[in-house]
Amino acid sequence: MAELLYKDLSYKLNGIFFEVQNKLGTKFQEKHYLKAICSLLKEQKVPFKTEVSFKLNFNNELLGSFRADMIVDDKILIELKAVDRLTNDHKLQILRYLQALNLELALLVNFRLRPLQIIRVIRGVKSH
Numbered sequence: 001m002a003e004l005l006y007k008d009l010s011y012k013l014n015g016i017f018f019e020v021q022n023k024l025g026t027k028f029q030e031k032h033y034l035k036a037i038c039s040l041l042k043e044q045k046v047p048f049k050t051e052v053s054f055k056l057n058f059n060n061e062l063l064g065s066f067r068a069d070m071i072v073d074d075k076i077l078i079e080l081k082a083v084d085r086l087t088n089d090h091k092l093q094i095l096r097y098l099q100a101l102n103l104e105l106a107l108l109v110n111f112r113l114r115p116l117q118i119i120r121v122i123r124g125v126k127s128h
Contacts, residue, residue: 033080094121
């Protein structure tokens, strides 16, 4: 069931991510990729929100205020990176974001690598 979670929207987003990387390459900061993604989502009339602010709690203790890069169609959290490698800490951060935002699926996208690295993170399922 987890593999089918928002399948059509996930495929559309993957296409957008690859298009952005092919257009911009691998040397930009996350904000440049975000701007290009927003432009394509607007063209395709896909609803989204950027820089979504929220508070994160852990064991009833406030860890602080955070900002997610993007939520698409109120369903999928998008977190953009431009780093040499993604770590388990990146994935754990996304799982906490999903919990705080009450979402099920996130796409962790690393534009620094070629081919583009996209990791699906599903709340309640080990990430891969």
